[in-house]
Amino acid sequence: DSGVTQTPKHLITATGQRVTLRCSPRSGDLSVYWYQQSLDQGLQFLIQYYNGEERAKGNILERFSAQQFPDLHSELNLSSLELGDSALYFCASSVDRGGHGNTQYFGPGTRLTVL
């Protein structure tokens, strides 16, 4: 158990819909990262938040957005869903902003299926 929790575990929805994925980081960790894992693209970094502020952006679509709340939990919002958005979405947390050792602890993931 990494200490990172993600809800829900599974999500099935239809094209065009909007969903919210939730992540609670390990106690004391200030950074939250979101990654997407699909069969054809592998693990791709989406976005990082550090202590409530956006810190880095990766291959995140404009239809996707995220935020980190004062209690440090984070939500990833996916809208106008397409079939290609079906994937595993992982959240990770680390104690600092990044670089250096920057050990990241990953949650169990949310499996999103868009029908």
Place this chain on the structure above:
Amino acid sequence: DAKTTQPNSMESNEEEPVHLPCNHSTISGTDYIHWYRQLPSQGPEYVIHGLTSNVNNRMASLAIAEDRKSSTLILHRATLRDAAVYYCILSAYGGSQGNLIFGKGTKLSVKP
């Protein structure tokens, strides 16, 4: 970002040591070498990391070449539970971004 090259797959027998290689010929002086693994149906899991010297922890050992252009993750006695995809990743010290860039990794199979 500096890239890493790993074999697509490797096989090992249970109870035997496993040496997983990683080439990173364009590594910079401030890049740390990280290893993560992903067991089936789970999120990636931190294994070990190092900068210049060899490192040991309860999970594995990391051997870093003197010129730092390659490294080897060593599992001393493979168990069935070690069957996973192993990722070798570089991250810059003090870099502005903390995200990990995952390649395809090495899929390790462990035979009983």
